[in-house]
Each structure stands twice: as C-alpha cells, then as structure tokens.
Amino acid sequence: MSTDVIITSLFIFSLAAFVGFEVIRRIPKLLHTPLMALTNALSSIALVVSIVILGQGETTYAQVLGFIAVVASSINMVGGFIITDRMLKMFKPRERVVKPAAGSEDGAA
Amino acid sequence: MDRMNWIQLAYLVAALGFAFSLKWMSQASTARRGVLAGEIGFGIAIVATLFWPDITSEGYILIAVAFLIGSAIGVPLGLLVPMTAMPQRIALSHAFGGLAVGMVGIADFYLRREGFTNFDLLVIGIEITLGFLVFTGSLMAAGKLQEWLPQRPIVYAGQNIVNFLVLGAALALVIYQMFEPDQNWVVPAIVVLGMVFGVFLIIPIGGADMPTVIALLNAYAGLSAAALGFVLGSDLLIVAGALDGASGLILAIIMCRAMNRSFSNVLFGAFGATDEVGSGEAHEQGTYRTASVDEAADLMKIAHSVVIVPGYGMAVAQAQHKVRELADALEKEGVEVRFAIHPVAGRMPGHMNVLLAEANVPYEQLLDMDEINSDFPQTDVVLVLGANDVVNPAARHDKSSPIYGMPILDVDKAQTVFVVKRSMRAGFAGIENELFFNEKTQMVFGDAKQVVADLTTEVTGQRDAISL
Numbered sequence: 001m002s003t004d005v006i007i008t009s010l011f012i013f014s015l016a017a018f019v020g021f022e023v024i025r026r027i028p029k030l031l032h033t034p035l036m037a038l039t040n041a042l043s044s045i046a047l048v049v050s051i052v053i054l055g056q057g058e059t060t061y062a063q064v065l066g067f068i069a070v071v072a073s074s075i076n077m078v079g080g081f082i083i084t085d086r087m088l089k090m091f092k093p094r095e096r097v098v099k100p101a102a103g104s105e106d107g108a109a
Numbered sequence: 110m111d112r113m114n115w116i117q118l119a120y121l122v123a124a125l126g127f128a129f130s131l132k133w134m135s136q137a138s139t140a141r142r143g144v145l146a147g148e149i150g151f152g153i154a155i156v157a158t159l160f161w162p163d164i165t166s167e168g169y170i171l172i173a174v175a176f177l178i179g180s181a182i183g184v185p186l187g188l189l190v191p192m193t194a195m196p197q198r199i200a201l202s203h204a205f206g207g208l209a210v211g212m213v214g215i216a217d218f219y220l221r222r223e224g225f226t227n228f229d230l231l232v233i234g235i236e237i238t239l240g241f242l243v244f245t246g247s248l249m250a251a252g253k254l255q256e257w258l259p260q261r262p263i264v265y266a267g268q269n270i271v272n273f274l275v276l277g278a279a280l281a282l283v284i285y286q287m288f289e290p291d292q293n294w295v296v297p298a299i300v301v302l303g304m305v306f307g308v309f310l311i312i313p314i315g316g317a318d319m320p321t322v323i324a325l326l327n328a329y330a331g332l333s334a335a336a337l338g339f340v341l342g343s344d345l346l347i348v349a350g351a352l353d354g355a356s357g358l359i360l361a362i363i364m365c366r367a368m369n370r371s372f373s374n375v376l377f378g379a380f381g382a383t384d385e386v387g388s389g390e391a392h393e394q395g396t397y398r399t400a401s402v403d404e405a406a407d408l409m410k411i412a413h414s415v416v417i418v419p420g421y422g423m424a425v426a427q428a429q430h431k432v433r434e435l436a437d438a439l440e441k442e443g444v445e446v447r448f449a450i451h452p453v454a455g456r457m458p459g460h461m462n463v464l465l466a467e468a469n470v471p472y473e474q475l476l477d478m479d480e481i482n483s484d485f486p487q488t489d490v491v492l493v494l495g496a497n498d499v500v501n502p503a504a505r506h507d508k509s510s511p512i513y514g515m516p517i518l519d520v521d522k523a524q525t526v527f528v529v530k531r532s533m534r535a536g537f538a539g540i541e542n543e544l545f546f547n548e549k550t551q552m553v554f555g556d557a558k559q560v561v562a563d564l565t566t567e568v569t570g571q572r573d574a575i576s577l
Contacts, residue, residue, distance in 0.1 A: 001229055001342060009339050009347055016348040019128060020355030026135045029452055029477045032360060032459030033195060035134055036327055040202045042127050042147055043334045043353035046209045048120075048158040049341050053216050054171055055164030065216040067175045072209040074179025075186065076202050077151060082187025083198065085144045087463055090192075091137045094471035 034087045041080025047073035112160060119157030120345040126150020127349055131356075137472050154345060192467040193424055196456040197254035200323055204247035206330045210337045211240030211303075215296060217340060222290045229340055230290055234283030236336035237296065238303040243330045245307030250322060253311070254456055262315040269377050275306045310376065316421070317498070319456045321364040321375045328357030360458045367452035367478075369504075369514040397533070400551035402560060405492075405527045406567030412489035414445040416481065418518055419461045420454050422495015422530075426557035432494065433468040435561050438568040447474050449481040449491075449518050451499035478518055488523040493544075495529070495557050501542045511540055526550040529560045 001009075027035050050073050054066030110118075126146045133143030159169075190198045214237040218225075225233070252258040279302035286295040314322050335350025337343070365372060409415050417436065423429060436446040448470065454461045462475050485491070493500055496518075503510040504517045520526050526549050533545070533552070544550055553560055 001226060001339075005342060006228060006339075009342070009344070012344050012347050013335055013339070013351050016124075016351035017355050020131070020352040021359065023128070023131045023135070024352075024356045024359050027131070028135070028137075029363070029450070029459060030462045030472055030475055031134060031137060031140060032363075033199070033457060033463045034140065034459070035131075035356060036199050036323070036360065036458065037202070038130065038134060038144065038147060039327065039331070039353040039356040040199065040206060042130065042151075043206055043331055043349050044209070045123070045127075045151065045154060045345060045349040046206070046213060046334050046337060048154050049213050049337065049343055049346060050209060051155070051158050051172055052161050052164070053213055053220075054175060055159075055161065055168035057165055057168050057171070058220055062216040062220055063171065065212040067171060069209040069212040069216075070172060070175035071179040071182075072205040072212070074176045075183040076205045076209070078180045078183030079186035080183075080202055081144060081148050081151075082184065083190065085141060086187065087192070087195075087466070088137070088140045088144060090463070090466040090469075091140070091472050092466070092469065093138070094473050 031088075031091070034084050034091075037080055037084040037087065041077055041084060044073045044076035044080060047077055112162060116157045116160060117344075119153050120343075123150035123154035123157075124345055124348040126153070127352060131352060192463055193427060194255070195463055196319060196323065196460060197251040199457060200247045200251035200254060200326070203323070203326045203330045204244050204251065207240045207243030207247060207333060209240075210330075210333045211237055211244060211300070214240055214337055214340070215300065217337075218290075218296055225290060227287050230287040231283065232336050233340045234286055234296075234299060236333050236340060237299055238279050238283060238306075239329050239333035239336065241300050241303035242307040242310070243326055243333060245304040246311050247307075247326050247330075249308055249311035250314070250319065250326065253314070253316070254319060260316040262313045264313045268309075268313060272306065272309045272377075275302055275309060278302055279306060314376075316456060317453070318368075318375050320453050320458055320460070321361055321368070321370075321372075323457050324357050324360035324364055325372065325376075326357070328354050328361055331355070331357050363452055364458060367516060369512075369516065395546040397545050398548075398551045400527060400553050402553060402555075402563040403567055405551070405553050406564045408525060409439060409444065409490050409492070409527075409564070410442050410568050412444055414447070414484075414488050415439055415490045415492060416447050416449050416485070416488050416520070416523065418449045418451075418491060418493045418496045418500060418520060419465065420451075420494065420496025420499065421456060421460075422497075422557050424455055424460065424464055424495070426495065428494065428558040428561050429464040429468040429470075431558050431561040431565065433465070433470050435565040435568065436470065436474070438565050442568060447476055447481065447484075449476055449478065449520070451478050451496065451518055454496055454499055478516065482519050485519045485522040489525065491520040491523040491526045493520060493526060493528040494561070497542055498540060500544050501540065502547070503540070503543045507543070520544065521547055521549065524549065527553050529553045529555065529557050531556065 050069035054070050057063045127150050130143045130147035133139040218233050253260050282299045331350050331354030335347050338346030338350055439446050450461045498512055500518050500520045502521045504512045504515040
C-alpha cells in the first residue's frame, strides 16, 4: 500500500481506538461479560473480507481458506449476537420482590 | 458514484452502527438496543459486500453454504451454552476470530504478494502470527476452563526462555519474508510457530489468571483484525478491530489492576505454581471459629444489612439460584441484601454479574468493589461464598504475601463475617487467608449450594417445624 493509504489507515485506526477507549471506559463492570461477547461479534466483521476472498475464488487454495474463514466468522457473528442478547435479557432492574416459592421447599425435603 | 463507493458508504454506516452499539452498552437499560445497532450495522455491511465486483456464481453458492454451516454451529453456541460455561464460550469465540483473520491473511498473502510493499509484508506477517497465536491460545484457554485440560499451571525450568525463543523465531521469519516473499515455506512456518507460541503461552496460566488472559486474547484478536484491515485496505475492519482491541485492552488493564500485577507478571510469572510451593510449608494456622447454619441464619435474619461476596466457588457449585432465594428470603425479613463483586471474581470479567443476573438478582443489587468498600463498616453480616484471595486482608498489610497490594473487598471491617467453605484447605492460589482467623469471622463448612439452601430454609423458618 502507498504511504497515503498507510497514513489514512493509521488515522482511522487511531481515532477508532480513541473513541473505543473513551466509550468502553464508561461501560460498567456489571456488563463486562456481555461487552466481551459483543465486541467479539463486532470483530467478526472479518466476515466481509472472507466473503470477498471466497466469492472471487481466484485460486482453489484461496477458496478453501476463504471458506474456513467465512464459516468461522459467521459462527462468531450469529453466535455472538445471540449470546450477547441472551445475557443482556437477564439483566433486569428491581421490580417487586420475587417470592421464593418452589426453591425453599427443596431444601426442607 | 460507482459500485465500490456505495459499498464503502454502506461500510461507513456499519461502522457508525458499531460505535452506537458500544455507546448503548454503557447502561443496562439501553444495552439491548446496542446489540440491535450492531446487528443492523453488520447486516448492512454484509448485504453491501455481496455486491462486490467479481464474485462468481460459484462463489455465491460457496458463500451461502459456508454461511449456513457457520450459522448451524453459531446458533446452538449462542442459544444452548449455559451461563456457567460463559468463560470458555467467550474463549472459543476468540479462537474462531483468530482462525478467520489468520486464514484470510494467508490467502491474501499468496494472492497478492507480488504487489506488496515491505510494510504490507510486515503487517501481514504480524497479522498471521497474531491470528494463529490467538487461535491456539484461546483453544487452550477454553480447554482449561472446560476442564478438558488441567487447570493447574504447568511450569518447567527455562519455560520463559523457550517461549521467547519460539516468539523470536516467528518474528525473525516475519522479518525474513519481508525481504523474501517468494519463499513459499515461510508463511506456513510462521503459522506453525504462532500456533506453538499460543499453546506455550497458556500452559503456565492458572485458573485465577484466566480473566486477564481472556481479556488479553480479546485485545490480540482485535489487533489482528485491525492489522488485516490495514493490509486489505478495509477501513471497516480497522474500525471494528480497533474497537475490539481497545475493549480487550481496557478489560485486561482493569483485571491487572484488580490483582495489582503487570501483564508480564501474569503471562510469565506463573503465579499459581510458585504458590504451591508456598502452601507446602507448615504455617502456624492460628485458631478459627465455626458456626452452624442455624447460628448464621439467626444472625443474618436480625441484621439490618447483609452483603454477599460471591466467588468462583459459587459458580462451581452452581449455587447462584439458591443464593438469590436466600437473598429474597432475607429481604422478606426486612434485611437489606447486596452483592459485592470483585473485578477478578470468577474466570472472566463480569462473570459473577452474569451468573447472578441469570438467577434474577436485580442489577441494582450487584455492586462493584469501589461502590461497596466504604459500606463494609456499616454492614452487619458478610457472607463469603466461594471467594478467597479477594477478601484476604493480608493484601493490605502483609508485605510478604504474594497478593500484597491487591485491592480487596474490605469484608473484615464488617461486624460479622461468615465464610462458607468446604474445609480449611488453602484457596486456589494456595495462600493462607488471614480472614479465616479473624475474631469476627466464623467458618461455615459445607458445600456452597447446600449451605445456602439450608440458610434459606432456616431464614424462612420452615426447617424449625421439621427438625425441632
């Protein structure tokens, strides 16, 4: 890549990293596990370049590598978003006090 | 505008979606909206990519097949994995991420190396090394967390020298291929060395250090994605990689601070191993007091405020649902119940929060170390459940202790502390815990889940009718 492109890329990287730091710094420890799951899903955006490599299929070799990359990235994308949402659904604010119904009888038995 | 311009514009929208996604993650109330923003950005990027020039019709079929296979694996991994297995699930996804960027890196190298500058070759060499290091390192971490591999750190003499030699050899090859990109054997050799280094890196890591290591692998995965973005000129990948890398790095820093250790100490210090030696010495143990479940329950019932300190032991015993029942029972008696969560409790950042949220504990009750530490002097009863080193007061004053300087939950400042434990055996790091011999502390021996269930029945009073 030419020097221009390198500088533009560094520009984008630095600004994105800065924004990332400032935004992510504010995320409470409470949500750190869903955060990891989410950023993992987001970075599976490598899927777009995998799609291009596989789709253009310039050599068989590239096709095989691209195929593995698309499979691996789509696992992360699909699984990552689902699991992040599944976790976040569980984080609920306080409502009424939940009655300890069934569980307390377990212990007595 | 030509087609590529439209695609780039779509990528810009996707990148903005990612930024909003993380912004909305900053509050539990908006976090799910954040996931949606990420998904929309992702969807736009993928649809746009399908319009990429020169994708053949065979290519479209292969893309569809690969995507379906990935989804067929991804959906169950998203829906079925239990919350207790979350650390290994996250580690596994880092492995897939590393594998994907590693594969694309290799393919791109062989397709386009003729047109590469030295800088391109350097970046792609680093990218491939990182990608495969993350791949095997994360698989190792997942294996240890799943207990398919021994959780105990494995150390041997000269381990760090061997590790540095492997990494050094990989980097030497990266430099070499900058000048000799036509040598076909070099990249596969880099791949192998990267994978070997990934394995070696995790071998000496013990379970207690997993939160830091998972966060670091997260950072590496992000960096390798960003490096791939540099090589391919994909700004979207650079942005996503930078965000992922920043997130991993922040988490790793938080974890290290919470243990008062440096990255190099975590990676090359083999913490657990040195401590095993320490625990072998015969210590003057002092005396400890024990309490029965009835006694503990009676005191908790009349307390104004109770703080529960969960640790990895709670996760192992799968006691989180029972713990929530106990909290509910105490609240019915008018006791204020809160949870004090140390940043490194468990096996990954935020592990305890997810488990307790799964058990329907409202998130207002889950308090971070910094939020709750000043409240301990006004706390009547602390219930320590499967946590050990994070409540050891030796960290504050005993300079000879391996955990000296680590920020801890000041539970010893509360009126009474109950520690639920199987036996007096030393904790994971093998360090003697002063708290157990404190005069305010009473040990309640037993399995965490059973003890908590018994406490609940005592508090609700149902047990009395049967046993008396």
